[in-house]
Amino acid sequence: MRPRIIAVLSLAILAAGLVALGADPLSDAYAGKLKGTVVTMSGPFTDNDAVKFNESVREFEARTGIDIQYEGSKEFEASISIRINGGNPPDVVDFPQPGLLSNFVKTGKAIDLSKVLDMAKVKANYIQSWLDMGTMRGPQGPIVAGIWARVNVKGIVWYNKKAFDAAGYKVPGTWAQLTGLMNQIRKDGDAPWAIGIESGAATGWTATDWTEQMMLRTTSLANYDKWVAGQLKFDSPEVRRAIQQWSQIWFGEGNVYGGRAAVATTSFGDAPKVLFEDPPKAWLHDQGNFIVSFFPDGLIPGEDFDFFNLPAVNSTYGAPLLVAGDIYAMFRDRPEVRAVMQYFTSAESLKTWVQSGGALAPQKDARLEWYTNPIDRRLGELLKNAKAVRFDGSDLMPGAVGAGSFWKEMTAYVSGTHTLDQAVKAIDASWPK
Amino acid sequence: MEKPRRGLAVLGFSLLLLLSAAVLYGGFALLRSLSGSKIPAALLAVVWGIGSVVLLYYVLNRGAEMLPRRARRYLLPLVFAGPALALLFWFLVLPTLRTLWLAFFDETSTRFLFLRNFRFAFTDPIMLEGFRNNLLWMVFGTLFCVGLGLVIAVLADRSRWEKLYKAVIFMPMAISFVGAGVIWKFVYSYKGEAAGLQEIGLLNAVAVALGGRAQPWLLLGGWNNLLLIAIMVWLQTGYAMVILSSAIKAVPKELLEAARMDGAGELRIFTGVTIPSIRGTLLTVTTTIVIFSLKLFDIVRVMTGGNWGTNVIANEFYMQQFTYGQTGRASAIAIVLLLAVIPVMVYNLRRFGESRAFK
Numbered sequence: 190m191r192p193r194i195i196a197v198l199s200l201a202i203l204a205a206g207l208v209a210l211g212a213d214p215l216s217d218a219y220a221g222k223l224k225g226t227v228v229t230m231s232g233p234f235t236d237n238d239a240v241k242f243n244e245s246v247r248e249f250e251a252r253t254g255i256d257i258q259y260e261g262s263k264e265f266e267a268s269i270s271i272r273i274n275g276g277n278p279p280d281v282v283d284f285p286q287p288g289l290l291s292n293f294v295k296t297g298k299a300i301d302l303s304k305v306l307d308m309a310k311v312k313a314n315y316i317q318s319w320l321d322m323g324t325m326r327g328p329q330g331p332i333v334a335g336i337w338a339r340v341n342v343k344g345i346v347w348y349n350k351k352a353f354d355a356a357g358y359k360v361p362g363t364w365a366q367l368t369g370l371m372n373q374i375r376k377d378g379d380a381p382w383a384i385g386i387e388s389g390a391a392t393g394w395t396a397t398d399w400t401e402q403m404m405l406r407t408t409s410l411a412n413y414d415k416w417v418a419g420q421l422k423f424d425s426p427e428v429r430r431a432i433q434q435w436s437q438i439w440f441g442e443g444n445v446y447g448g449r450a451a452v453a454t455t456s457f458g459d460a461p462k463v464l465f466e467d468p469p470k471a472w473l474h475d476q477g478n479f480i481v482s483f484f485p486d487g488l489i490p491g492e493d494f495d496f497f498n499l500p501a502v503n504s505t506y507g508a509p510l511l512v513a514g515d516i517y518a519m520f521r522d523r524p525e526v527r528a529v530m531q532y533f534t535s536a537e538s539l540k541t542w543v544q545s546g547g548a549l550a551p552q553k554d555a556r557l558e559w560y561t562n563p564i565d566r567r568l569g570e571l572l573k574n575a576k577a578v579r580f581d582g583s584d585l586m587p588g589a590v591g592a593g594s595f596w597k598e599m600t601a602y603v604s605g606t607h608t609l610d611q612a613v614k615a616i617d618a619s620w621p622k
Numbered sequence: 623m624e625k626p627r628r629g630l631a632v633l634g635f636s637l638l639l640l641l642s643a644a645v646l647y648g649g650f651a652l653l654r655s656l657s658g659s660k661i662p663a664a665l666l667a668v669v670w671g672i673g674s675v676v677l678l679y680y681v682l683n684r685g686a687e688m689l690p691r692r693a694r695r696y697l698l699p700l701v702f703a704g705p706a707l708a709l710l711f712w713f714l715v716l717p718t719l720r721t722l723w724l725a726f727f728d729e730t731s732t733r734f735l736f737l738r739n740f741r742f743a744f745t746d747p748i749m750l751e752g753f754r755n756n757l758l759w760m761v762f763g764t765l766f767c768v769g770l771g772l773v774i775a776v777l778a779d780r781s782r783w784e785k786l787y788k789a790v791i792f793m794p795m796a797i798s799f800v801g802a803g804v805i806w807k808f809v810y811s812y813k814g815e816a817a818g819l820q821e822i823g824l825l826n827a828v829a830v831a832l833g834g835r836a837q838p839w840l841l842l843g844g845w846n847n848l849l850l851i852a853i854m855v856w857l858q859t860g861y862a863m864v865i866l867s868s869a870i871k872a873v874p875k876e877l878l879e880a881a882r883m884d885g886a887g888e889l890r891i892f893t894g895v896t897i898p899s900i901r902g903t904l905l906t907v908t909t910t911i912v913i914f915s916l917k918l919f920d921i922v923r924v925m926t927g928g929n930w931g932t933n934v935i936a937n938e939f940y941m942q943q944f945t946y947g948q949t950g951r952a953s954a955i956a957i958v959l960l961l962a963v964i965p966v967m968v969y970n971l972r973r974f975g976e977s978r979a980f981k
């Protein structure tokens with residue numbers, strides 16, 4: 190009797206397992222059933238990023254015979270609207286700004302991933318913050334609109350480690366220590382900070398990143414979320430305080446290399462270069478981890494340069510991490526597209542990119558030993574151990590604010606064309622109703 | 623004998639018509655199925671595209687020629703101009719009408735807003751700034767382009783080195799607006815003030831050499847617009863100069879001689895004889911540049927992105943549509959821009975009509 194029960198039970202378990210396996214779109218792909226199919230993808234990866242993306246999916250393509258064709262464009266934001274609204278979307282779209290994706294979710298263009306992917310696996314592989322940030326409101330209620338792939342950490346402070354150590358400066362752990370360090374650098378005759386916000390038509394975004402960092406450090410996470418959702422106005426004591434917090438650094442006499450007017454005319458990519466002149470003209474640069482590719486060639490990560498998280502201003506709020514990243518959404522439903530999307534939810538899809546540097550994986554199955562340089566490993570660790578993570582607020586706001594008035598008004602404020610009062614009121618007025 | 627031959631011809635033509643329809647549609651279907659393999663698709667597109675245009679004209683022409691003489695008179699022009707007109711209708715008229723339609727709706731193109739987008743287009747501070755700046759571009763840009771073009775054309779006309787002068791002035795015409803933006807970014811570059819800081823901008827080099835201080839040129843309210851207009855002048859003066867120069871050369875020598883005999887001075891001849899004689903060309907050049915400055919976009923986009931009070935209508939249109947996703951507002955702005963250009967266009971076409979360019 191017993192052996193039979195065991196047999197029946199194990200059969201049942203096997204059957205359940207098979208059913209579950211059937212739900213995973215990847216199994217068919219790995220069994221070679223989707224060989225010869227093509228999945229088209231659009232996004233902003235060009236040049237080096239495109240090479241690294243293709244490198245990272247090569248093994249999957251070889252194993253399954255699915256060809257992932259990634260079409261990268263620098264005018265991605267403009268062209269994707271035309272393709273999607275014109276009824277000719279690629280299978281998968283890679284959005285660097287979730288705000289843009291939410292526009293298409295609102296009009297019902299994106300596919301609800303919870304209906305097509307093995308969600309148990311997806312949920313097990315991301316921390317809740319990422320899942321929350323991938324859920325958006327469609328015409329029939331909230332849907333899982335996208336999954337997070339390559340992410341990066343924003344708002345960390347970079348410094349020239351060799352020169353920094355030689356000058357006897359210490360990495361500040363508190364806001365008071367940071368202020369002390371700034372005073373010391375000024376006394377030594379240099380500018381503490383290198384800051385540039387010029388970025389062509391996107392000029393001003395660096396200032397919005399600083400605003401977000403200060404929001405996270407001077408008020409609660411709940412207030413940050415309300416602000417991003419448009420419920421807390423820019424013209425509120427909280428947001429004004431956050432902007433003033435960075436203004437003290439930016440506008441203080443001798444604090445920024447080149448002075449206030451140069452902040453608006455210096456390209457964000459050129460700004461950190463003065464850190465690596467001999468001797469350095471400025472010592473600190475606050476920017477996302479992607480900025481490393483703008484550093485002069487031949488610098489060794491961890492030896493020539495290093496980073497620290499911008500210290501907490503107020504111990505109540507701490508120093509939550511500000512992140513950004515690419516969210517992949519699905520616009521056409523075919524078995525091979527499902528398989529590719531499922532594959533993107535595993536860190537495996539980013540492995541070679543992580544190994545060659547320039548990407549952090551948000552998935553739980555990412556392994557710290559993949560990170561080959563000490564900076565990336567520490568960033569990966571920072572991301573994995575973070576108590577609170579918040580997404581770049583301007584990327585979540587409606588485009589008219591997050592890629593429009595917020596940039597423009599911060600630029601006008603920094604260059605002195607608008608007062609803080611005028612700037613925050615103008616941003617509030619531009620928020621779509 | 624006449625009748626059966628005619629029947630045969632009609633039959634042959636019908637077959638030809640069927641065949642060409644098959645080629646047209648078959649090529650289209652084949653092209654669509656080839657979307658995965660790019661090189662064969664591109665080759666096919668070239669061969670099929672050009673081939674079917676030739677085929678279409680040949681077949682239609684053949685058909686029209688078979689018709690009685692009277693019908694032919696009316697149909698033949700249609701055969702040749704028809705496809706172009708149809709395409710124009712499809713790609714120009716329909717989109718314009720659709721833009722007008724969308725201008726009355728919200729950003730999802732579903733909720734009817736009536737004139738709210740137009741109210742935005744005429745009252746929002748950023749739009750008013752755009753109108754002001756476009757007016758600046760129109761007045762100063764056109765004035766300097768045409769004025770300088772005319773002066774240079776007249777002066778070069780009397781110089782031994784005319785060809786050299788004209789070539790140098792004309793050369794920037796070959797540079798795209800975006801390319802010019804990159805070049806002029808270096809001219810206006812500003813690095814800031816700090817110990818040991820080296821300015822690399824041409825204009826700041828001049829300012830410092832003359833004993834002044836380096837300036838963040840593109841941030842200077844009021845001046846920055848004129849500095850941007852200078853770029854268009856640099857690019858477009860050559861165009862005005864070349865056209866005006868050829869008109870000046872066409873002024874009859876006898877007329878100038880006669881004026882001289884009557885004792886007119888050079889200045890008097892210029893204002894009294896040359897200008898009236900080239901009036902038509904002058905107006906054409908002016909209206910062309912006016913239209914140019916009304917739809918100006920590239921320079922502002924590349925140099926300032928519309929910051930620091932330099933926004934123009936075309937840039938705001940682009941931002942609304944492609945960055946903010948505000949289709950309704952963007953459509954309203956596009957319609958406003960179209961309405962602004964139309965009077966100039968109509969005037970220009972009328973002049974073309976007068977000079978029988980269309981007859």
